[in-house]
Amino acid sequence: MLEALSYEFIQNAVIAGILVSLISGIIGSLVVVNRMVFLAGGIAHAAYGGIGIAIFTGIPIFLGTTIFAVFAALIMAFVTIKQRENIDTFIGLIWAVGMAIGIILVDLTPGYNVDLMSYLFGSILAVTREDLYFMAALFVVIIFVMTFWYRDILAVSYDSEYASLSGINVKFFYTLILILSALTVVIAIKVVGLILVIALLTIPIYIAQNLSSSLYSMMLISGFIASLFTIVGLWLSYSFDLTSGATIILVSALSLMLFMIVQKIR
Amino acid sequence: MQTKFNQRVIEIENLSFAYDKEFVLEKINLIVDNRDFLVLIGPNGGGKSTLVKLILGINPIQSGSVKILNKPLHNSLSQIGYVPQNTNVNTNFPIKAIEVVMMGHHTHKRAIFGYKKEETEHAMHVLRQVGMEEFADKKIGSLSGGQRQRVMIARALCANPKILLLDEPTSSIDADGQKQIYELLRELNKKITVIVVSHDLSVVLQYATKVAHINKKLAFHDLSSVKKEFEMSSDTHVCEVELLQMLGKCKC
Numbered sequence: 001m002l003e004a005l006s007y008e009f010i011q012n013a014v015i016a017g018i019l020v021s022l023i024s025g026i027i028g029s030l031v032v033v034n035r036m037v038f039l040a041g042g043i044a045h046a047a048y049g050g051i052g053i054a055i056f057t058g059i060p061i062f063l064g065t066t067i068f069a070v071f072a073a074l075i076m077a078f079v080t081i082k083q084r085e086n087i088d089t090f091i092g093l094i095w096a097v098g099m100a101i102g103i104i105l106v107d108l109t110p111g112y113n114v115d116l117m118s119y120l121f122g123s124i125l126a127v128t129r130e131d132l133y134f135m136a137a138l139f140v141v142i143i144f145v146m147t148f149w150y151r152d153i154l155a156v157s158y159d160s161e162y163a164s165l166s167g168i169n170v171k172f173f174y175t176l177i178l179i180l181s182a183l184t185v186v187i188a189i190k191v192v193g194l195i196l197v198i199a200l201l202t203i204p205i206y207i208a209q210n211l212s213s214s215l216y217s218m219m220l221i222s223g224f225i226a227s228l229f230t231i232v233g234l235w236l237s238y239s240f241d242l243t244s245g246a247t248i249i250l251v252s253a254l255s256l257m258l259f260m261i262v263q264k265i266r
Numbered sequence: 267m268q269t270k271f272n273q274r275v276i277e278i279e280n281l282s283f284a285y286d287k288e289f290v291l292e293k294i295n296l297i298v299d300n301r302d303f304l305v306l307i308g309p310n311g312g313g314k315s316t317l318v319k320l321i322l323g324i325n326p327i328q329s330g331s332v333k334i335l336n337k338p339l340h341n342s343l344s345q346i347g348y349v350p351q352n353t354n355v356n357t358n359f360p361i362k363a364i365e366v367v368m369m370g371h372h373t374h375k376r377a378i379f380g381y382k383k384e385e386t387e388h389a390m391h392v393l394r395q396v397g398m399e400e401f402a403d404k405k406i407g408s409l410s411g412g413q414r415q416r417v418m419i420a421r422a423l424c425a426n427p428k429i430l431l432l433d434e435p436t437s438s439i440d441a442d443g444q445k446q447i448y449e450l451l452r453e454l455n456k457k458i459t460v461i462v463v464s465h466d467l468s469v470v471l472q473y474a475t476k477v478a479h480i481n482k483k484l485a486f487h488d489l490s491s492v493k494k495e496f497e498m499s500s501d502t503h504v505c506e507v508e509l510l511q512m513l514g515k516c517k518c
Binding site: 159163 | 322348372381
């Protein structure tokens with residue numbers, strides 16, 4: 001592994017892995033405590049529509065995915081704030097329609113031969129310098145938002161009714177959390193792929209939730225655990241020539257099982 | 267003395283409210299004086315929650331008027347400490363008791379990160395008031411129902427309200443815990459007005475000074491007379507149904 005670190009693409013992969021892990025630790029915590037896991041899953045899959053649009057129109061894929069994912073997040077926010085009863089149905093709808101748009105547009109693109117699997121299961125070894133800048137920028141934005149609005153976000157997440165009574169703009173923060181989730185999903189797609197995004201946003205968080213008594217410690221612990229899983233997964237995938245995203249997720253899942261067994265025994 | 271003993275803290279006049287076309291509340295009149303211990307009772311769907319939402323300014327006022335501390339209603343959470351129903355939601359949430367309490371602060375100047383020292387101190391102070399000081403750093407989910415309700419009361423007290431409004435405060439708490447909550451409310455009632463929405467008459471009547479029965483219309487009772495009547499008519503057991511009927515019927 002050590003000699004592998006001298007390659008630039010491995011360095012990029014490690015940095016990307018840690019950045020994405022820290023980000024998904026923070027945002028995953030918010031997603032889990034706000035019970036938005038299904039919503040985030042919907043955004044992740046709908047984001048494939050963005051990949052399709054980007055390939056079809058020739059704009060950078062990162063940009064296309066970002067715009068489309070944020071757009072999907074806004075629709076989700078709008079629908080779920082307005083229509084409390086049929087949330088599941090609408091999320092499922094956006095989930096499926098986004099993917100369908102992506103697939104049709106890829107079909108329609110002449111001479112298309114980009115590796116579809118890399119979007120479904122991630123391509124961390126193909127992370128570029130630009131991707132890293134984007135991830136770092138998102139990380140800074142998230143730290144900034146969390147520092148500035150921690151109390152409001154905590155209040156909205158814990159008890160939205162009371163938060164709205166005390167004058168906090170619940171819809172704004174709800175939408176903000178969804179938009180940040182969308183951006184997180186976009187970068188996590190690079191690392192673990194859109195199918196496995198949800199595992200990265202939930203497994204480390206589940207463990208952290210049981211170890212922490214406040215939201216920010218949950219975020220920190222999640223970030224740390226996710227980084228650990230990512231590095232170990234990356235190392236295994238390099239050593240045994242396995243798909244990195246799937247390896248990271250299996251490392252996470254096995255650790256979760258171990259954690260649950262230890263918890264049971266205690 | 268800054269406050270007259272009988273200062274009106276809430277004044278409701280001719281208040282009506284309808285969802286769609288069906289009236290839920292009709293021409294309600296209610297005056298709450300300073301340091302009353304008022305209990306709002308009534309059947310489910312009788313309009314108790316609607317009245318609470320109107321007092322808190324969650325529902326818009328359609329006709330009639332609500333004055334809080336002699337001022338027309340606006341966002342009143344700074345004057346009314348509110349303890350919502352159902353504190354069992356989200357018990358797995360990673361939040362400490364003191365953080366829950368600090369949700370009750372209404373300060374505009376805030377620390378950039380975390381909480382100011384005064385805010386933490388004040389939160390500890392209210393936690394002490396409700397007897398939960400030693401649980402400040404405990405995860406809210408690890409507390410019992412009664413302890414959690416005390417934390418919610420502390421949150422409501424955080425902004426130093428003149429009025430404390432509780433919606434079914436003991437609905438999911440065991441008998442011992444219920445008694446403790448009401449003892450606490452009696453203690454708090456020495457300084458502030460307490461309004462409790464409840465259907466659990468037998469407990470509440472020991473503590474209430476006034477009762478309002480709401481079933482679309484409102485019947486109001488000063489308990490000093492009713493209590494006497496009951497002490498005469500029954501030795502030990504008070505039948506809630508009879509009591510409810512009586513409270514619902516007579517217009518005092």
